[in-house]
Amino acid sequence: MMGKWSDEASDVVQNLREIQHNISEACIASGRRPEEVTLLGVTKTVPPARINSAISAGLLHIGENRVQEFLSKKEEINLENVKVHLIGHLQTNKISRIITNVDMIESVDSLRLADAINKQSIKINHVTNVLVEVNIGREQAKSGVMEEKLDELLYEISGMKGLNVLGLMTVPPIFDTEHEKRAVFSHMYKLFIDIRGKNIDNIHMDILSMGMSSDYIEAIKEGATIIRVGSAIFGKRG
Numbered sequence: 001m002m003g004k005w006s007d008e009a010s011d012v013v014q015n016l017r018e019i020q021h022n023i024s025e026a027c028i029a030s031g032r033r034p035e036e037v038t039l040l041g042v043t044k045t046v047p048p049a050r051i052n053s054a055i056s057a058g059l060l061h062i063g064e065n066r067v068q069e070f071l072s073k074k075e076e077i078n079l080e081n082v083k084v085h086l087i088g089h090l091q092t093n094k095i096s097r098i099i100t101n102v103d104m105i106e107s108v109d110s111l112r113l114a115d116a117i118n119k120q121s122i123k124i125n126h127v128t129n130v131l132v133e134v135n136i137g138r139e140q141a142k143s144g145v146m147e148e149k150l151d152e153l154l155y156e157i158s159g160m161k162g163l164n165v166l167g168l169m170t171v172p173p174i175f176d177t178e179h180e181k182r183a184v185f186s187h188m189y190k191l192f193i194d195i196r197g198k199n200i201d202n203i204h205m206d207i208l209s210m211g212m213s214s215d216y217i218e219a220i221k222e223g224a225t226i227i228r229v230g231s232a233i234f235g236k237r238g
């Protein structure tokens with residue numbers, strides 16, 4: 001058992017080094033500084049011991065999809081120097097359990113959810129950092145606001161004192177070619193820059209979270225500031 005664990009952990013450390021290297025190369029290739037890109041390790045289904053080996057190797061941000069799963073693993077994860085992002089769909093009845101346990105909620109995709117997080121935050125005198133999730137590929141099965149509704153949602157959120165909007169997040173369709181991957185990220189980046197130019201009160205556009213194991217290099221080249229990488233660090237999920 002011990003042997004198996006330590007082998008798996010060395011895998012994770014090796015994968016992390018490789019990804020850090022790829023991040024640097026992608027930044028150099030696109031005239032960006034590696035410090036502009038934050039690597040978020042996506043830890044859904046990953047046991048705490050494996051998460052901790054990534055943290056020991058320097059991972060500073062982790063992302064979890066489900067409130068229940070995160071809360072059940074939390075005590076066993078070495079979180080002292082680590083920021084936690086909620087990246088999965090959030091049900092309103094779980095808000096009170098999660099807002100003080102994470103540093104950011106990346107998946108705000110409706111007025112109803114924004115309003116509920118805002119009310120709960122104000123109630124406990126808290127300001128919750130959020131990103132607004134955009135359904136850039138207009139996919140039925142995915143969460144996220146449609147791009148033509150984004151402005152309206154942001155103007156509505158701008159009055160909410162319990163929320164601190166820091167930017168946008170997206171999970172685009174899976175594409176095979178580099179050209180398609182870059183096109184969708186480039187489209188998302190334009191949207192991000194357009195909104196930034198509108199200078200909406202209380203809405204910051206500093207973070208653009210996009211890119212996963214299969215497309216983080218393309219996402220960096222098109223302006224991602226957070227990449228969310230799971231299987232390329234921790235291996236295939238069971």
Ligand SMILES: *Cc1c(COP(=O)(O)O)cnc(C)c1O
Pocket residue numbers: 042044065087088171212213214228229230231232
């Ligand atoms: C699972 C997940 C990821 C990571 O996916 P990988 O392909 O394993 O890198 C990133 N973002 C979200 C929202 C996810 O649910």
